[in-house]
Structure formats: structure tokens, C-alpha cells
Amino acid sequence: MFKKIGDQLYLFIINNHSGKGTKVWKQTLPLLLKMGIEFKSYLITKPDDLVDLKLDISTINVKALVIIGGDGTVHHALRFIENTQVPLGIIPAGSGNDFARALKIPKNSRKALRKILNGQTERIDLIKVNDELCTTIVGVGFDAKVAEITNHSRLKPWLNTFKLGKLAYVFGVLKGVFSYQPTDLTINIDGKEKVFSNVWLIAIANTPYYGGGLKICPEADKADGIVNICVAHSLSRLELLMFFPLVFLGKHTLHRCVATDKGEVINISSKSTTTVQADGEMLGNTPVSITVLKSHLNVII
Known part of the structure; x- marks a missing residue:
């Protein structure tokens, strides 16, 4: 769903099947609306759904791609921001959340959202596994x-x-x-x-x-x-x-x-x-x- 169009928006991908994705989104959505944050959201039921999702970030002025899900959701979402400068944010909602753990992202969804909105970033390595x-x-x-x-x-x-x-x-x-x-x-x-x-x-x-x-x-x-x-x-x-x-x-x-x-x-x-x-x-x-x-x-x- 869209808020009013402005200079930039946050793009949320919510994995409904990843642990507590929908529950976390229901906690996050009122906060975004209350603060007047511009966003677009996509709800998926499993990480593999992202393989078929038609999403070209180059056509949207995205401030950050935010994943509400676990490691599998992040894994499949990487293709959307590869070769871009768009930062990746995470609100942990998976069963393992090992990437969020490595980044020291809080388990509390409000605290995790606060970090995303603060926007402090770091460049990190990735691993390329075959393709x-x-x-x-x-x-x-x-x-x-x-x-x-x-x-x-x-x-x-x-x-x-x-x-x-x-x-x-x-x-x-x-x-x-x-x-x-x-x-x-x-x-x-x-x-x-x-x-x-x-x-x-x-x-x-x-x-x-x-x-x-x-x-x-x-x-x-x-x-x-x-x-x-x-x-x-x-x-x-x-x-x-x-x-x-x-x-x-x-x-x-x-x-x-x-x-x-x-x-x-x-x-x-x-x-x-x-x-x-x-x-x-x-x-x-x-x-x-x-x-x-x-x-x-x-x-x-």
C-alpha cells in the first residue's frame, strides 16, 4: 500500500510465513502511519515468492529496502538491491534470524524500526555461491x-x-x-x-x-x-x-x-x-x- 508520493519511500517486504512476520507488520504499520513515513509494502507467504516478484527498484525512489522476516527472506531479496546503493534494513521475524544477530539488530520490532529510520549504514561483504x-x-x-x-x-x-x-x-x-x-x-x-x-x-x-x-x-x-x-x-x-x-x-x-x-x-x-x-x-x-x-x-x- 502507498502513502502519499514524496521524494523517497521505504520499501517493506513482509514474509507472512517467516516466524511472526504478519504480527510484526501489524505492530510496525501504525508507527509508520503515525510518523507520516512514506512506504510501499509487499506481503509474501514464503521466501521463494520473491523469485517471481516483479520489482524493479531502479524505477522507484527507495530510501531503504526493509525485510520483515528471516534469513531466507533476506537471501532472496538481495537480487532486488544488487548493484544499487539502496541500503538493506531488517526487522527480525524469522525462526533463526542469524543475519540480524550478526548485525546486532534488536529483536524488539520498535527498536529495530528506530534503527532503520535513523539510517546509519555500513558496507559489508557478501558471498557469491555459484550464481x-x-x-x-x-x-x-x-x-x-x-x-x-x-x-x-x-x-x-x-x-x-x-x-x-x-x-x-x-x-x-x-x-x-x-x-x-x-x-x-x-x-x-x-x-x-x-x-x-x-x-x-x-x-x-x-x-x-x-x-x-x-x-x-x-x-x-x-x-x-x-x-x-x-x-x-x-x-x-x-x-x-x-x-x-x-x-x-x-x-x-x-x-x-x-x-x-x-x-x-x-x-x-x-x-x-x-x-x-x-x-x-x-x-x-x-x-x-x-x-x-x-x-x-x-x-x-
Whole structure:
């Protein structure tokens, strides 16, 4: 819906299926109207709806693109502001909200809106995964399988209703640990090749978190021009279950079966087909090519 047309407007995308998107919008809308903020809004029911949304920001004088949703909604919305100077704002309303967590965006929708209207921005890196953009983490292997299980879980919408969305990921881990088969992977980091056997997961991180607060790459920095890499390999299934509590604390990097690294251009191939996810969204299978795009995105902080 439009307010009166002026010099600039805020463009809101609200994911009705992402946690509490509609509830947050109902809290936000009266504030916008009361303050006389000019805006246009789009309501979607799932992140994939953005693939078919006909939206050309170059034809609208947009002050900021604001996402009311989670990491998946942000992921699919990046294509609207790629190669523009339009800043991205977030009012967290997903089940994980790991990108918002990395940006230190308040969970409180009023406080998050206040930051957006203040308009302080920072340029950060993005990850290019084959031909797609990613804000947080690319996962190869077990964590991608868990994301796939979680996204299709019938429990997830129910848990989101009671603000327990993180538990959907925990259930995904428990289900995946008994079905996923580790494999041998080759990872090339800036031209240097390494081979790992019995790999459970590889995380390539622009920011520290995924899965609703799992600190898989504690030292990842969104604006340092590199990605941090975590490889978990040669773990038994019981050891893997014990591994994830360490990840919440960011202490897993000291484990004997964890290798860490950093780089700018990463290529991963595997002995058997391995699932790939980015920002919690499924991107297909290996092989996968990952490149850092330095200072590529303007975000409101």
C-alpha cells in the first residue's frame, strides 16, 4: 500500500510465513502511519515468492529496502538491491534470524524500526555461491541436510508460533545424524588444495552464526574481505551429537576433528553428491564455487 508520493519511500517486504512476520507488520504499520513515513509494502507467504516478484527498484525512489522476516527472506531479496546503493534494513521475524544477530539488530520490532529510520549504514561483504548471493554462511554436507529437513518440518510453523523456532533445527540435527552419510571432500582455498575424509560438514562463513545461534565460525567478520572455514570430519555419530553443544559456545574449533582456515575463493568437490545450503536455503549439490564480494552490500545497523 502507498502513502502519499514524496521524494523517497521505504520499501517493506513482509514474509507472512517467516516466524511472526504478519504480527510484526501489524505492530510496525501504525508507527509508520503515525510518523507520516512514506512506504510501499509487499506481503509474501514464503521466501521463494520473491523469485517471481516483479520489482524493479531502479524505477522507484527507495530510501531503504526493509525485510520483515528471516534469513531466507533476506537471501532472496538481495537480487532486488544488487548493484544499487539502496541500503538493506531488517526487522527480525524469522525462526533463526542469524543475519540480524550478526548485525546486532534488536529483536524488539520498535527498536529495530528506530534503527532503520535513523539510517546509519555500513558496507559489508557478501558471498557469491555459484550464481547466488549469500549473507551469512554456506553449508556443505550435514548442516545443509539439517536445513533441508528443518525447512520441510511440519513442526517448524508450530514451534514458531510459540517462539521456539530454534528447536526445529535441533530436531533436524537429531533426525539427520542417523541418516546422513559423511563423505570425502576436496576443498581448494585460494589455489591450495586439501582433501578430507569422512567429512560431516564444511561451513564457509561471512558471519559467525547459523541454525538460530550456532557459532560455527566464531571469528567470522562480515567486513574483513575473507570467509572463515570450518571442516568437521572423522567424527562418530555419538561424537557428532556431542559436537553441537560445543558449537553453541563457539568452543568446537579446539576439537581434534575440526579444521579451520580462511580465504577469498573456495571450490569444493566431493566423492559422492553432497547437499549445499546458503542462508538456510537449499542451493543444490556439490561441486560448488564460493567467492567473497568485498564491501558489496549496504546495511542499516
